[in-house]
Amino acid sequence: MRIRATVAAVTGALALSALVIPSAAQADDAHRSTVSDVARAAQSTAGAGAKSGARSLAADSTPVQLDLTFSKVTVNGGKPIVVGTAAKKTVPTTFTVTHAADVNIFASDFVLGVDLYRGSFDVPTNELASDALPTCKAVSSTVATCKGQIDIRPQDDLIGNADATTWKALGFAVDLNGQDPMDPDVNKIGFALQDGLGTARVQRLSKLTVNAAPEPVKKGGTITVTGKLSRANFDDLKYHGYATQPVKLQFRKKTSSTYTTIKTIKSSSTGTLKTTVKASVDGYWRYSFAGTTTTPAVSAAGDFVDVK
Structure with missing residues (x-):
């Protein structure tokens, strides 16, 4: 009512x-x-x-x-x-x-x-x-x-x-x-x-995506991890990239339940994320954002990479 x-x-x-x-x-x-x-x-x-x-x-x-x-x-x-x-x-x-x-x-x-x-x-x-x-x-x-x-x-x-x-x-x-x-x-x-x-x-609701490639990858090979950090815009009621924000790249082994921070990068002017790492073992890669006063913390779902 x-x-x-x-x-x-x-x-x-x-x-x-x-x-x-x-x-x-x-x-x-x-x-x-x-x-x-x-x-x-x-x-x-x-x-x-x-x-x-x-x-x-x-x-x-x-x-x-x-x-x-x-x-x-x-x-x-x-x-x-x-x-x-x-x-x-x-x-x-x-x-x-x-x-x-x-x-x-x-x-x-x-x-x-x-x-x-x-x-x-x-x-x-x-x-x-x-x-x-x-x-x-x-x-x-x-x-x-x-x-x-x-x-x-x-x-x-x-x-x-x-x-x-x-x-x-x-x-x-x-x-x-x-x-x-x-x-x-x-x-x-x-x-x-x-x-x-x-x-x-x-x-303002935040969203975060991740994609780790190639899948599978040879041990010692290079993995490129891309993604995007975006948030709700109350001016036009659409989602826009959240620029120049620190975002952590995290990894957890296939046999583990805990993510470890590998490095921190900043989102681009359009909110995109991109970095590279060396492949060592099977596991999940994700981006994680700590949040700000106007935007809540958010973590992407882990993307699994099989290391041969």
């Missing part, structure tokens, strides 16, 4: 026009936009610790600040989120919610979750959200533990290579309090928005 929030511009300010919480039957048709936009707008209007320049609701709106906080937030188990050029990427989130006894987070019209954003808190450059509502379990009358997710569709959610960076996590909650989601009284809507809940890094 996708979470939908529409925040429309009205007389120079942002006003809540609709908040749709789709049922499971509506999952395929619902379109996601971050509900945290609603919470941000409400926070600015209510003056609940809002930062200068934050987006606001209409001037006569006075939404209610919920007594609710987020803690113990993790995104993807603390590991980087590696995204390619086409496939949807879904990673888990976990968090704890502490709330007043009169705040019913299990109400059918109550929405909460954890989003990621980069750039300014007030006016984010980009945001990443979830296709589904989290699952929460009460551990007391005022504490619940929740499991959610972040969903990334490269074509829809990424705006360029600048997205391969560190993102910040925020928690949001919106309580309709029985209001008609298509025509709510904003003054009766509850909200909570909490920044500074941690970070998550998004990386």
